[in-house]
């Protein structure tokens with residue numbers, strides 16, 4: 001497959017990044033529906049490849065191999081597909097090649113949530129996120145703030161505190177339409 005280059009902004013993939021549990025999967029699905037686009041959840045795709053949930057992949061295959069497949073999968077989509085809404089796994093964007101591919105070919109939205117708000121969500125996700133298991137709350141907090149450095153490389157940040165998924169999705173749609181109209185006004 002040939003690489004896509006010089007992608008018009010209206011055709012660029014939209015990628016959601018941010019710490020695990022901030023709502024990338026939930027919000028990404030809604031954005032895709034609102035924009036009539038296909039949705040790709042990277043974790044779900046990797047689960048399909050292995051035929052098992054992420055927790056099992058970490059146990060049976062190991063995190064290093066998971067990260068290798070995750071990187072290859074994302075870079076391939078960025079280089080060969082357009083018009084998609086893509087929700088990354090929370091750790092994917094820590095890999096430099098992933099960041100480079102996303103920033104050069106897609107529009108990257110960082111879903112930001114405060115540590116205080118995020119902590120309330122921990123019980124919802126702890127069992128299905130192997131990276132959080134066997135860690136103290138302090139260690140998770142360290143990881144939360146350490147990862148912000150990578151997430152700070154984005155095209156747009158959406159603050160999500162005290163907002164439901166529908167509202168966050170509406171904000172992203174409004175923001176992207178604004179960007180489309182500025183950089184590629186309709187009719188051009």
Ligand SMILES: Nc1ncnc2c1ncn2[C@@H]1O[C@H](COP(=O)(O)OP(=O)(O)OP(=O)(O)O)[C@@H](O)[C@H]1O
Pocket residue numbers: 018019020021022023024025026027043087088089090091121124125129160163164165168
């Ligand atoms: N805006 C929101 N308000 C309250 N709860 C939310 C919101 N968005 C998502 N959730 C809930 O938080 C949990 C995690 O959401 P989700 O799986 O979408 O996160 P994620 O960013 O995709 O995580 P990961 O990085 O692990 O893939 C789910 O139980 C979801 O229902």
Ligand SMILES: O=C(O)C1=C[C@@H](O)[C@@H](O)[C@H](O)C1
Pocket residue numbers: 019020043054088089090091092128129130131
């Ligand atoms: O933040 C992370 O490192 C992860 C987040 C999830 O989306 C999964 O990709 C996996 O559980 C690892």
Ligand SMILES: [Mg+2]
Pocket residue numbers: 024025026041043087088089090
């Ligand atoms: Mg997700």
